Amino acid sequence: MRSLRVLSGVLLATTMMPVVMAAVLADVEIPSDEASLQRGAQLATSVCLGCHGFKYLRFGNLQALGFSDEQFDSLRAGQDLDAALDSYTPADVARDLYGVVPPDLSLMAKAREGGPHHVYTLLTSYYTDESGVTDNHLLPGVRMPDVLGYSSAATPGERTELERQALDVVAFLSWAADPKVEQRERLGYFVLGYLVLFAALLYVLKRRIWARLG
Amino acid sequence: MASTLLAWINRRFPFTSFVRNELTDYPVPRNLSFWWNFGFLAGFVLLLQIVSGVFLAMHYKPDVNLAFDSVQHIMREVEYGWLIRYLHSTGASAFFAVIYLHMIRTLYYGSYRAPRELMWWSGQVLLLLIMATAFMGYLLPWGQMSYWGAQVITSLFGATPMIGEELVLWLRGDYAVGDATLNRFFALHYLVPFVLCVMVLIHLVALHHVKSSNPSGIDLAAKDNIPFHPYFTIKDLFGMVVFAVMFFAVVFFAPETFIEEANNVPADPLQTPPHIVPEWYFLPFYAILRAIPDTLGGAAAMTVSVLIFAAMPLLDRSSLPGGARYRPVYRAMFYLFVMDVLVLGYLGTQAPEAWVVVVGRVATIIYFSIFLLLPWVSKIEERWLRRRGLPTALQATMASERRQKASGV
Amino acid sequence: MADTDEADAGRRDFLTTTTTIIGAAGAAAACWPFVVSMNPTPGVRAQGAASLPLDGIPPGAIRTVAWRGKPVFVFHRVPEQIAKADSSQGGKDPQPDAERVQDAAWLVVVGLCTHLGCVPNKTADGWLCPCHGSVYDNSGRILSGPAPRNLDIPPYTISADGTLMIG
Numbered sequence: 001m002r003s004l005r006v007l008s009g010v011l012l013a014t015t016m017m018p019v020v021m022a023a024v025l026a027d028v029e030i031p032s033d034e035a036s037l038q039r040g041a042q043l044a045t046s047v048c049l050g051c052h053g054f055k056y057l058r059f060g061n062l063q064a065l066g067f068s069d070e071q072f073d074s075l076r077a078g079q080d081l082d083a084a085l086d087s088y089t090p091a092d093v094a095r096d097l098y099g100v101v102p103p104d105l106s107l108m109a110k111a112r113e114g115g116p117h118h119v120y121t122l123l124t125s126y127y128t129d130e131s132g133v134t135d136n137h138l139l140p141g142v143r144m145p146d147v148l149g150y151s152s153a154a155t156p157g158e159r160t161e162l163e164r165q166a167l168d169v170v171a172f173l174s175w176a177a178d179p180k181v182e183q184r185e186r187l188g189y190f191v192l193g194y195l196v197l198f199a200a201l202l203y204v205l206k207r208r209i210w211a212r213l214g
Numbered sequence: 215m216a217s218t219l220l221a222w223i224n225r226r227f228p229f230t231s232f233v234r235n236e237l238t239d240y241p242v243p244r245n246l247s248f249w250w251n252f253g254f255l256a257g258f259v260l261l262l263q264i265v266s267g268v269f270l271a272m273h274y275k276p277d278v279n280l281a282f283d284s285v286q287h288i289m290r291e292v293e294y295g296w297l298i299r300y301l302h303s304t305g306a307s308a309f310f311a312v313i314y315l316h317m318i319r320t321l322y323y324g325s326y327r328a329p330r331e332l333m334w335w336s337g338q339v340l341l342l343l344i345m346a347t348a349f350m351g352y353l354l355p356w357g358q359m360s361y362w363g364a365q366v367i368t369s370l371f372g373a374t375p376m377i378g379e380e381l382v383l384w385l386r387g388d389y390a391v392g393d394a395t396l397n398r399f400f401a402l403h404y405l406v407p408f409v410l411c412v413m414v415l416i417h418l419v420a421l422h423h424v425k426s427s428n429p430s431g432i433d434l435a436a437k438d439n440i441p442f443h444p445y446f447t448i449k450d451l452f453g454m455v456v457f458a459v460m461f462f463a464v465v466f467f468a469p470e471t472f473i474e475e476a477n478n479v480p481a482d483p484l485q486t487p488p489h490i491v492p493e494w495y496f497l498p499f500y501a502i503l504r505a506i507p508d509t510l511g512g513a514a515a516m517t518v519s520v521l522i523f524a525a526m527p528l529l530d531r532s533s534l535p536g537g538a539r540y541r542p543v544y545r546a547m548f549y550l551f552v553m554d555v556l557v558l559g560y561l562g563t564q565a566p567e568a569w570v571v572v573v574g575r576v577a578t579i580i581y582f583s584i585f586l587l588l589p590w591v592s593k594i595e596e597r598w599l600r601r602r603g604l605p606t607a608l609q610a611t612m613a614s615e616r617r618q619k620a621s622g623v
Numbered sequence: 624m625a626d627t628d629e630a631d632a633g634r635r636d637f638l639t640t641t642t643t644i645i646g647a648a649g650a651a652a653a654c655w656p657f658v659v660s661m662n663p664t665p666g667v668r669a670q671g672a673a674s675l676p677l678d679g680i681p682p683g684a685i686r687t688v689a690w691r692g693k694p695v696f697v698f699h700r701v702p703e704q705i706a707k708a709d710s711s712q713g714g715k716d717p718q719p720d721a722e723r724v725q726d727a728a729w730l731v732v733v734g735l736c737t738h739l740g741c742v743p744n745k746t747a748d749g750w751l752c753p754c755h756g757s758v759y760d761n762s763g764r765i766l767s768g769p770a771p772r773n774l775d776i777p778p779y780t781i782s783a784d785g786t787l788m789i790g
Contacts, residue, residue, distance in 0.1 A: 056283075056286045056290055060665075082666075082669045103479075106286070107286075107478040107479075110470060110473075110475060110478050111475055111476075111478040111479045112475055113475050113489075115475065177478075179290065180289070180290075180296045184296065184297070184466055184469075185466060185467065187297075187466065188462070188463075188465075188466025188467055189466075191462050191466060192459060192462060192463060192466070194649060195455055195458050195459045195462060195649075196459060197645070198455055198642075198645055198646060198649060199452065199455040199456055199459060201638070201641065201642040201645060202448065202451055202452040202455055202642060203452055204638060205448055205452075205638055205639065205642050206448045206449055206452050208638065209444050209445060209448050210445060210448075210449075213244065213440065213445070265657065269657050269660055269661075272660070272661065273660075287664070287666075291664040291665055291666055292660050292664055293656070293659040293660050293662050293664075294655075294656035294657075294659060294660050295660055297656050298656065298657065298660055451646075
């Protein structure tokens with residue numbers, strides 16, 4: 001009967017779980033320009049890597065983002081081109097420190113409902129209440145600290161700057177989750193163009209052939 | 215030289231006569247609409263799935279510690295690996311889309327009726343094999359949705375009376391879905407498509423024996439048939455390329471449409487994702503499963519809801535030819551059925567709140583009632599139609615059928 | 624009348640030919656991603672280099688290192704072995720020993736028989752391939768047996784601090 005309990009548990013869980021509604025996620029345009037991606041990569045390697053890793057990315061992959069040689073050298077800080085972007089905090093240390101291993105970020109931009117919008121909303125939903133406790137509107141009680149310092153931003157200008165940083169990070173995360181997107185879409189236009197042309201030829205040919213039947 | 219070789223072969227193997235009888239000169243009703251394209255398309259998608267699957271298997275590793283990583287290896291390191299994987303994941307959905315449209319045509323035009331029962335039944339076996347293959351293949355990326363989908367569906371077998379618990383253990387080879395499960399699902403996911411090919415061959419042999427049905431619902435006289443080549447080679451080819459435009463639009467511009475977010479998180483046996491939904495092609499059956507408050511009853515209802523299609527040739531007792539075209543009541547039931555399936559599919563995506571459960575039960579009752587009432591409805595409809603006077607077009611059709619029978623064509 | 628029919632037939636032929644060629648070209652192009660998916664991935668290509676410190680290998684000893692998935696023999700030869708190797712040109716693939724080494728004390732060869740790729744076993748005077756009996760001397764040169772050429776020399780350098788870099 002154990003498996004039946006698992007089954008009913010799962011069926012029940014689908015009823016109880018609050019579904020994160022897309023409506024609460026910030027409706028922002030995720031940039032994909034080179035400048036945003038480069039700034040995002042710099043934030044990711046200097047800030048995110050403190051706790052999270054990108055195990056499916058190698059430092060060499062970052063060259064695709066169009067860095068100059070000096071920029072790239074300072075970014076990789078002596079790391080081997082074949083080295084993965086591992087977290088500066090090893091998994092076992094992280095487990096001791098936080099109780100959990102912070103999730104890998106390679107696929108984060110497509111691992112949550114809402115994708116990059118989820119991450120952007122998370123980064124810009126930190127607030128500090130009257131008693132001085134910092135929490136998050138999107139994921140109350142989230143263990144990740146307010147790394148961008150959004151909750152302590154004093155002026156709208158500061159907030160705008162942090163929102164831009166969040167966008168840069170999210171742009172980089174989207175690229176990291178799908179680094180082939182550019183190659184894919186370029187090939188896609190070519191293939192679809194070919195297929196439409198071929199379909200048109202076949203259509204004319206079909207008309208001609210069927211016309212023989214009168 | 216070529217003709218000598220051909221003659222040599224033909225003395226030993228009926229090559230030329232096979233090509234002539236089954237491909238080039240094979241007679242096909244000239245009045246087929248585009249609805250008759252989907253069988254050819256299903257064959258195309260099957261080929262695509264086998265080719266892309268074999269190439270994925272060259273890089274995939276069926277091991278709980280390596281499976282998720284190996285998929286990312288395919289997506290990032292293997293040249294065009296992303297394309298081959300997206301072809302395969304999109305191809306699975308395309309397969310069901312094509313097969314369901316193929317079935318809808320069969321139901322609407324009554325193509326399941328005598329003498330095509332064996333075609334329909336071999337098609338039903340194909341559907342079951344495709345479902346099994348898709349279900350096992352879905353475990354292989356070893357994401358959260360893969361894991362919990364397999365966990366839930368294998369748990370269903372636990373509802374089997376007496377041996378349920380042992381059966382689940384045997385299916386999984388482990389106390390929960392684990393390494394043993396992943397390995398056997400991979401082995402079978404690779405094997406079953408070849409069994410499927412044999413079944414396709416049987417389906418085609420039956421087709422070439424009874425010939426294609428057509429929108430009129432009766433078999434045409436010889437003069438209304440045209441050779442497959444060039445008329446249907448060009449028509450099927452054109453249909454295939456139109457299909458390819460839609461298919462590749464998804465592959466290149468929206469390939470993650472059929473990959474849930476939760477499946478981009480590695481499987482975690484200790485945590486169920488918040489929103490478990492099966493793939494779209496299982497949603498109506500999933501809704502029927504959830505509509506029944508009892509696990510055994512739900513599993514049984516879900517199984518029957520798939521198998522019941524096979525009973526159609528027995529349930530439809532009308533002696534009027536064809537399907538929905540000349541039979542208004544049958545047509546109404548057909549459209550009711552399609553809408554009911556769409557409603558069930560929508561309910562399958564929703565968390566089972568009170569209204570979802572109620573509507574789900576009503577839709578489930580309608581689903582089964584349509585099948586179970588058909589024997590009476592088809593008879594009553596026939597009596598009513600005959601009393602009212604058959605439509606002229608139908609009378610002409612039936613007269614031509616009688617003439618053919620009399621002249622022994 | 625006949626004219627238009629012929630013109631029509633000509634056009635149809637042109638159309639059929641064009642469509643067939645375009646279709647065949649598309650089918651051929653569709654094979655390409657599958658073919659190149661079988662190439663070595665960047666991770667595999669990155670394994671192209673191997674290194675080994677030489678100071679731990681006593682004279683007369685041999686170390687085997689993996690380079691691109693193949694064994695490479697690193698043989699620390701003693702003076703008698705060097706002298707013997709130097710005194711001959713080998714067998715069916717004659718080559719002076721000096722051309723086969725950068726430093727006469729260190730012989731570095733790919734440890735795969737040039738016949739069908741088995742790993743030869745060390746003997747007192749060289750190597751013997753267990754598969755089909757090819758015999759090599761202490762310079763890795765083929766003396767007898769079916770192997771067509773001497774054992775291959777991988778690209779390598781020996782740095783000033785005594786580290787062997789292969790690849």
